[in-house]
Structure formats: C-alpha cells, structure tokens
Amino acid sequence: MEIQKKKIIVFDLDGTLAESKTILTPSMVAVLAQLCGKKKVAVISGAAFPQFEKQLLAGFIAAPKVQWENLFLLPTCGARFYRHKKGIWKEVYGKTLLSREKEKIFASFAKAFLDIRYEHPQKTYGDIFEDRGTQITFSALGQYTPLSIKNAWDPDQKKRLAIQAAVAKYIPEFEVRIGGTTSIDVTHKGIDKAYGIMQIEKLLGIPRDEILFVGDALFENGNDYPVKKLGVDCIAVNGPKETEKFINEWISEKA
DSSP, X not given: OOGGGOSEEXXXXXXXXXXXXXXXXXXXXXXXXXXXXXXXXXXXXSSOHHHHIIIIIHHHTTSTTOOGGGEEEXXXXXXXXXXXXXXXXXXXXEOOOOHHHHHHHHHHHHHHHHHTTOOOOSOOSSOSEEEXXXXXXXXXXXXXXXXXXXXXXXXXXHHHHHHHHHHHXXXXXXXXXXXXXXXXXXXXXXXXXXXXXXXXXXXXXOOGGGEEEEESOXXXXXXXXXXXXXXXXXXXXXXXXXXXXXXXXXXXXXX
C-alpha cells in the first residue's frame, strides 16, 4: 500500500482502534496523534458522539501538539459528521430520526421478535435498546456486556442475521444492518459507512482513490463491508495491536 498517495486514512473504532467500548491505549493515542501530523485522519463507527468523547477523545487531551484540524469524526456510521474548529467540535450535519420514525423502528423489533420466536438472554448488562438520535441500536446482551461474553454470543452472526431480516421486512424504508459484536443498527435508508466515505469525498474534496480505510469487519455482512463494496482501498486488521503496527510503519515513512 503506497501510503504517500493517500490524503486521508479512515479508521473503524471498535475492534480496530480499541477493543469493544474500551478506551484507546496511550500507545494508540500517541501514534494516531503523530499520524494526524502527516495525514488527515477520520474515525467512523456505529457509536454515538458521547462514546467517541469517552473512548477516543479523552486520551488525546494529554497528547502533545495534536493537529485537531486533521481529525474528523463520523458517529453512527456517518449519520453525523464532526470537525474541529476554534477549539470545539462542531457538527457539520446530522441525519436525525423523527419521533414517529423511532416508534416505527421499535415496533418493528417487537414484531420481529415474535415472528422468529426470539428469546432474550436471561441476563443482560444495561439497556438492550439505545436511541442515538440518528440511529437506533439493539444490543442483544445490553450496552455494557463484558467483551468475552459478547464474543461468545453470536460469532457466526446467525442470530443477528435472523433478527435483521425479520426487522427489515417491516421497515424497508430504513437501513437495518449488523453493527458490532452483538448489535443491530437502524438509520435512514442509504446511511452506512460507505455513505460516510462519500461525505468525506464531498465535504473534504478528497478523491476516492486517495482514501484508505482500515477496519476489522470487511467481510460480507460485516459493518465495514460497504466501504470495500464502494471500491475504496481497504486494509483488514485483526484487532488494535495490528492497527497500531500499521500506523507505526506509516508514520516512519516519508509521507
């Protein structure tokens, strides 16, 4: 991969820059901060902006000389776009769901659960539904499930694929997709990580062939797959340690 030809590197968050819903390690923050000095960097995830603040931005406070103007954030799979201006994060756009749309989404899940006779786990860790404004997220085991339990629940995606298909039948006007390890995300139609990439092209004026995407779920039905399908150059990683290794290599090059 000729990193010198790439103007922006776009990262997935969970499973790529950090383990699911955990804070970035100090070493990851350090290399990302250095990368921002060489390239534009974007992070796109199904998480809401407050989760970005907790998981990603908190570590950057201690990082020296961060070029904030080179860092861009796309929460809820690109349904929102943030850039740093005059010391604060400003929302460029937000595709917020209306109250009646949210009600229809929640109702579709209730119908789908009955249709496929889905049995909720006896033990959950926090709410199983989260209203992220621009996205409704169903987390089968709850929002605060330990990673080892999450990884064991649906490793082949069969449970979530069944739920996804059953829900999508009732709301074809929305995007219903598998999210993280145990989740399903719903946004307005056409919004996924490929949509986020297209917004980067449009708002930052960066051609597609000068964009590089790094993610852990580039396989079919993975939440990073739409980016690969769009034709963007992609690198698949197996966790944050591998991502950090790549970044170290890139910042050592004459980019």
